[in-house]
Amino acid sequence: MGARTVLHDADITRALRRIAHEIVESRRGDGRLVLLGIPTRGRVLAERICRIIDEFEPGIAEWGSLDVTMYRDDLARSATRMPAPTVIPPGGIDEAIVVLVDDVLYSGRTIRAALDAIVDHGRPRAVRLAVLVDRGHRELPIRADFVGKNIPSATSERVSVRLRDTDGVEEVTIEA
Amino acid sequence: MKHLLSTRDLDRTTAVSILDLAEDMAHTADREVKKLPALRGRTVVNLFFEDSTRTRLSFESAAKRLSADVITFSAKGSSVSKGESLKDTAQTLAAMGADAIVVRHHDSGAAHQLAHAGWIDAAVLNAGDGTHEHPTQALLDAYTLRARRFGAGARGRGLEGLRVAIVGDILHSRVARSNVWLLQTLGAEVHLVAPRTLQPHGLRSWPVTVHEHLDDVLHLPLDAVMMLRIQTERMKAAFFPSAREYAREWGFTAERLAQLGPDTMVMHPGPMNRGLEISSAAADSSRSTVLDQVTNGVSIRMAVLYLLVSGTAGEPA
Numbered sequence: 039m040g041a042r043t044v045l046h047d048a049d050i051t052r053a054l055r056r057i058a059h060e061i062v063e064s065r066r067g068d069g070r071l072v073l074l075g076i077p078t079r080g081r082v083l084a085e086r087i088c089r090i091i092d093e094f095e096p097g098i099a100e101w102g103s104l105d106v107t108m109y110r111d112d113l114a115r116s117a118t119r120m121p122a123p124t125v126i127p128p129g130g131i132d133e134a135i136v137v138l139v140d141d142v143l144y145s146g147r148t149i150r151a152a153l154d155a156i157v158d159h160g161r162p163r164a165v166r167l168a169v170l171v172d173r174g175h176r177e178l179p180i181r182a183d184f185v186g187k188n189i190p191s192a193t194s195e196r197v198s199v200r201l202r203d204t205d206g207v208e209e210v211t212i213e214a
Numbered sequence: 215m216k217h218l219l220s221t222r223d224l225d226r227t228t229a230v231s232i233l234d235l236a237e238d239m240a241h242t243a244d245r246e247v248k249k250l251p252a253l254r255g256r257t258v259v260n261l262f263f264e265d266s267t268r269t270r271l272s273f274e275s276a277a278k279r280l281s282a283d284v285i286t287f288s289a290k291g292s293s294v295s296k297g298e299s300l301k302d303t304a305q306t307l308a309a310m311g312a313d314a315i316v317v318r319h320h321d322s323g324a325a326h327q328l329a330h331a332g333w334i335d336a337a338v339l340n341a342g343d344g345t346h347e348h349p350t351q352a353l354l355d356a357y358t359l360r361a362r363r364f365g366a367g368a369r370g371r372g373l374e375g376l377r378v379a380i381v382g383d384i385l386h387s388r389v390a391r392s393n394v395w396l397l398q399t400l401g402a403e404v405h406l407v408a409p410r411t412l413q414p415h416g417l418r419s420w421p422v423t424v425h426e427h428l429d430d431v432l433h434l435p436l437d438a439v440m441m442l443r444i445q446t447e448r449m450k451a452a453f454f455p456s457a458r459e460y461a462r463e464w465g466f467t468a469e470r471l472a473q474l475g476p477d478t479m480v481m482h483p484g485p486m487n488r489g490l491e492i493s494s495a496a497a498d499s500s501r502s503t504v505l506d507q508v509t510n511g512v513s514i515r516m517a518v519l520y521l522l523v524s525g526t527a528g529e530p531a
Contacts, residue, residue: 109251113524118520123237
């Protein structure tokens with residue numbers, strides 16, 4: 039069976055707009071929002087969500103990029119991985135509301151690594167999680183606060199997110 | 215990459231990716247927790263048969279910032295003075311569970327032997343072998359050059375278009391050898407300056423322009439002048455008439471400093487012989503990168519240790 043497209047260009051844009059609004063709504067008080075994307079595609083999504091927030095609430099959100107490679111629990115079990123740069127906004131993350139952004143939520147292990155990485159950068163007031171796709175099959179007690187789309191999948195299936203900036207096309211596909 | 219023995223083994227892509235990774239590692243110093251967990255549970259052994267301050271401390275600090283356990287071994291006061299061989303010493307350390315061995319040895323080829331003789335399984339990092347190579351020094355020099363010249367735009371770049379003069383005791387210098395190969399790989403133009411007696415055999419086949427007098431290169435637009443230490447401990451004969459004459463002809467004096475362009479860097483791998491190959495005026499000037507080189511050394515060694523030790527052996531994914 040070939041790849042089936044489950045989210046098209048317009049669906050992705052709509053999902054990101056909704057997530058942006060939900061993030062701002064859930065912000066209690068006047069906390070600073072810091073969106074940290076997990077490379078490669080989470081970084082792109084964090085920047086996009088931040089731009090959308092800027093359209094209706096200018097200046098309340100900043101974005102950065104958080105590499106979790108060195109915090110992974112399978113680092114010693116797989117071939118050497120090249121880390122990507124981590125960029126924390128100049129104000130840091132102390133007392134901010136940090137929203138982790140990733141493309142696909144699956145086992146939850148990447149997010150566990152991200153939580154460890156955050157602690158080494160400071161102490162946020164709260165940490166939330168936004169993902170474009172939740173495909174289930176969690177191996178750790180982790181859940182997302184903001185989800186673009188739940189895509190029930192079998193572990194044998196392959197869910198792929200492609201974005202204009204990284205892949206030239208904009209779609210989410212599922213493949214047996 | 216299983217071992218790091220020589221900069222000759224590095225192709226351009228690998229060399230640039232090490233420099234980029236070192237840039238990420240450098241940012242660890244700005245964080246609240248200045249440590250990464252990448253090598254937790256791994257053991258790095260510093261095996262030093264030759265005296266060293268900065269290289270040993272730098273590797274030690276790099277390994278610790280990556281959360282590795284570090285065992286440091288110096289030949290002085292060890293069973294080496296009772297006649298234990300390199301093989302037995304290395305196997306003893308391997309039996310203690312070393313994942314990487316950082317080795318400095320007075321014999322050229324010692325690191326290669328350790329890596330390829332089949333004695334041990336650990337990754338081997340050459341921290342200087344005789345007059346042969348010192349690859350992490352060349353990498354940190356390249357990093358320093360790139361960072362000073364290109365600043366925030368350094369990532370992903372080589373050293374194309376840069377012109378570097380390496381001056382002094384080329385004959386005994388492993389730093390010069392490692393630098394020549396790496397600078398060539400990264401696209402820089404290299405000039406070597408040394409008295410005839412301190413030029414190695416076969417120098418004409420190196421990818422460099424050779425000069426006999428320091429004043430011959432100072433009129434060139436140079437991005438960096440790299441001064442080498444006069445290694446009296448390796449000199450078993452008279453290579454120049456006197457220290458005073460060497461300083462006059464090949465030393466980087468205040469007068470020569472004044473001839474350089476305002477952007478030319480003055481580099482030295484340390485330890486410096488002030489007043490011999492480098493004057494205090496040059497060593498302490500704003501163009502001197504000596505302390506940057508020390509700082510960058512830790513980042514480079516973190517990058518290299520990460521690449522050699524963090525994953526199962528194999529190419530980066």
